[in-house]
Amino acid sequence: MTSGKLIVGAAAARLRERPHVGVALNLIHTETDQKWTVEALSRASAMGRTAFTEKFVDMVGDTPKSYLTNTRLMKAKAKLQDTNDSMFSIADSAGYASEAAFGKAMKKHFNKTPGELRKILSDSEK
Numbered sequence: 001m002t003s004g005k006l007i008v009g010a011a012a013a014r015l016r017e018r019p020h021v022g023v024a025l026n027l028i029h030t031e032t033d034q035k036w037t038v039e040a041l042s043r044a045s046a047m048g049r050t051a052f053t054e055k056f057v058d059m060v061g062d063t064p065k066s067y068l069t070n071t072r073l074m075k076a077k078a079k080l081q082d083t084n085d086s087m088f089s090i091a092d093s094a095g096y097a098s099e100a101a102f103g104k105a106m107k108k109h110f111n112k113t114p115g116e117l118r119k120i121l122s123d124s125e126k
Helices: 002-017 019-030 038-044 049-060 064-082 087-093 099-110 114-124
Strands: none
Touching (some): 019 049, 049 064, 064 087, 064 114, 087 099
16 A cells, blocks of 8 residues: 555656646646647647657656557547447547548557447447
């Protein structure tokens, strides 16, 4: 139990040292309807893009673009599982302009198409 508190404490300390990154993380996770880009996140964090990316990688361990993509695709996967929303609606909410681009990203990330993921997830509930 103590080690969990230390991890949380260490993460909180890193956030205090890098408040600009915390702003970006908060925006990514709370303003999910926004079509965030690295440029927009760096501006919202009051930093230049290069400095923002360096600090983000140092704190999170991933680039802002990769983190943002992963977050969007994980949320899309959850929507595939939990809703009957159309593929286009889920693609749009994940920031993709077309179902084709969304399908390609999902296939690359999960090694399955959105349709395959939805079928697998719905079959597991039966």
